[in-house]
Amino acid sequence: MTNTAADLIADISDSLAAVLPEQRWFAGKDRPIRAVLPVRATDLAGSDPRLIHAVVEVDQGESYRDRYQLMLGVRSDLPEFLGHAWVAACGDHAVYQAVHDPELTAVLLDLMARGVEVDGLGFATEPGVTLDTEQRSRPVGAEQSNTSLVYGQTYILKLFRKLAAGRSPDLELHRALTAVGCKHIAALLGSIEGALGADPVTYGMMSEFLRSAAEGWAMATASVRDLLADNQVIEGAPGHAQPNDPADAGGDFASEARRLGHAVATVHTDLATALGVSVASRGYLDALAAGMQRRLHRVVSQVAELAPHADVLRAAFDEVRDVDAPVPLQRIHGDLHLGQVLRTVSRWVLIDFEGEPMIPLADRIAPASALRDVAGMLRSFDYAAHHVPLGDADPEIHAAAALAWTTRNQEAFCDGYAQVAADPRKDAALLRAFELDKAIYEVSYEHANRPAWLPIPLAAVARLTS
Numbered sequence: 001m002t003n004t005a006a007d008l009i010a011d012i013s014d015s016l017a018a019v020l021p022e023q024r025w026f027a028g029k030d031r032p033i034r035a036v037l038p039v040r041a042t043d044l045a046g047s048d049p050r051l052i053h054a055v056v057e058v059d060q061g062e063s064y065r066d067r068y069q070l071m072l073g074v075r076s077d078l079p080e081f082l083g084h085a086w087v088a089a090c091g092d093h094a095v096y097q098a099v100h101d102p103e104l105t106a107v108l109l110d111l112m113a114r115g116v117e118v119d120g121l122g123f124a125t126e127p128g129v130t131l132d133t134e135q136r137s138r139p140v141g142a143e144q145s146n147t148s149l150v151y152g153q154t155y156i157l158k159l160f161r162k163l164a165a166g167r168s169p170d171l172e173l174h175r176a177l178t179a180v181g182c183k184h185i186a187a188l189l190g191s192i193e194g195a196l197g198a199d200p201v202t203y204g205m206m207s208e209f210l211r212s213a214a215e216g217w218a219m220a221t222a223s224v225r226d227l228l229a230d231n232q233v234i235e236g237a238p239g240h241a242q243p244n245d246p247a248d249a250g251g252d253f254a255s256e257a258r259r260l261g262h263a264v265a266t267v268h269t270d271l272a273t274a275l276g277v278s279v280a281s282r283g284y285l286d287a288l289a290a291g292m293q294r295r296l297h298r299v300v301s302q303v304a305e306l307a308p309h310a311d312v313l314r315a316a317f318d319e320v321r322d323v324d325a326p327v328p329l330q331r332i333h334g335d336l337h338l339g340q341v342l343r344t345v346s347r348w349v350l351i352d353f354e355g356e357p358m359i360p361l362a363d364r365i366a367p368a369s370a371l372r373d374v375a376g377m378l379r380s381f382d383y384a385a386h387h388v389p390l391g392d393a394d395p396e397i398h399a400a401a402a403l404a405w406t407t408r409n410q411e412a413f414c415d416g417y418a419q420v421a422a423d424p425r426k427d428a429a430l431l432r433a434f435e436l437d438k439a440i441y442e443v444s445y446e447h448a449n450r451p452a453w454l455p456i457p458l459a460a461v462a463r464l465t466s
Contacts, residue, residue: 005041015088025161050074073098165199176274213342226251254412261416263348280327329367337380375434
């Protein structure tokens, strides 16, 4: 097979247009694809199997075209275990998604270990790191906006799918936190970097794989289920049933919420040490309030159920303009929730410092109030408590128990945070505005993607505005 890598990508562009919308990480599912155009394509290894690294541009009829990173394998005989990864036929060869092929993903580990540059793609380890190239990979099942490969039980390589000009905030902040000895991140091991035109771009980063870690969301929702199980009301029981106190539940989460708050505040403090801190100007607060108002106006026009709360929401956002106390601005996580934290045997670890993937990179790397991260975590506690199906539980008891669990763990988180940094509850107006802004974002997201979950943020808006 003699096709250049670029020719091959051009030959299978129609197949890519059909396959891309099926991928969890593809951001343009709501718009038809007009064309998939190769931007660059590089042979990384082999002839059969062959590994091609590609960047494609997707034309969806808009002035700006999103760019995506692809890892493609080419084989004359595709094994059965790779059948689900098939993308296209090119002559008598099969083209498929190489992230599922451990023979080809081993190439990435080897290139990184050797510190090789291939056609402008720089594979490198962090200072002092030596990688074991005998580890075989498997893709992480819960694929999100990126693709992650676990090598053995030792390393995890995140491949950024939707590319943005500029170094990844995830890589940048991990390096900054490593430099100040932060204990609440996974060790950074290596990277894949390059350029698109005149702009630097991050293609991947490798970190320590925390094999014994549990996800914060799974731990929190297990605690909620324990509480709800304790609150099952016996049919016909006399008297007015009251929900159990979350503190008495077998799976009480408050001590972990407190430790998590301590860890988040430590990361914020370390980021301020590493990258500096400034004080917000009046113009910043005006712009912040105006952005919240714009989001509210847009979402109210889409979701009629939000309209009864609109006046109170506008007033809450206008209060941001009148904040008198100094508002520190610094680099933050940017998309913090229970799914972005892991509990190891000894500590909480924050992961995925990429920020909200739908927000432009310039906004994601701009200094912001750490209260935005705090608000994101407070909203995540509310989601954990209220997303569990009712089952046979009494709806009123369920709602009361969920609210009690949320309140207890939100307070515990803030208590832990206040052990390291300023108590976020002292900035009540700003914290409330960030919580409401996050809830409005959630209303918009659930309305478009998961209508069954829409009552969760709507109920939160009602509570926060009452």
